[in-house]
Amino acid sequence: MKEYEDILERAFRAMENAYSPYSKYKVGSCVVTKDNKYFIGANIENASYGLTNCAERNAIFQAYSNGYRKEDVKAIAIVSDGNTLATPCGACRQVLVELLEKHTPIVLSNKKTEKITDIEELLPMSFTEEDLK
Numbered sequence: 001m002k003e004y005e006d007i008l009e010r011a012f013r014a015m016e017n018a019y020s021p022y023s024k025y026k027v028g029s030c031v032v033t034k035d036n037k038y039f040i041g042a043n044i045e046n047a048s049y050g051l052t053n054c055a056e057r058n059a060i061f062q063a064y065s066n067g068y069r070k071e072d073v074k075a076i077a078i079v080s081d082g083n084t085l086a087t088p089c090g091a092c093r094q095v096l097v098e099l100l101e102k103h104t105p106i107v108l109s110n111k112k113t114e115k116i117t118d119i120e121e122l123l124p125m126s127f128t129e130e131d132l133k
Helices: 002-015 055-065 090-099
Strands: 027-033 038-042 073-080 106-109 114-117
Touching: 002 027, 002 038, 002 055, 002 073, 002 106, 027 055, 038 055, 055 073, 055 090
Parallel strands: 073 106
Antiparallel strands: 027 038, 027 073, 106 114
16 A cells, blocks of 8 residues: 555554543544645543544534635544554544535555545445435
């Protein structure tokens, strides 16, 4: 996956900043925009588990906070040091369906395995703004 080497490397570095004292499961993420700006995120846990924020939400929220929107995002990487690929949780899938275009590459890796997918594959029949019309 030569094409995504840069965001995978940045996501794995971001993973080192994870705050995961409860699960001990570290996740990192990196969003790259079409003008080659990078936004990283790591999972940040909280004793009140519902207040935990996932790495991919941290990264995509940073991009949006800096004025980028779904049409500006080239790809997002989500990585972990777990035995299986770290796929987005349900809350993250719902956020990503709103904040990414349908076929934006989502690159998953755990250093042993890699997969490229998109939000349409991860969350088929999703609830979106179209359902509110």
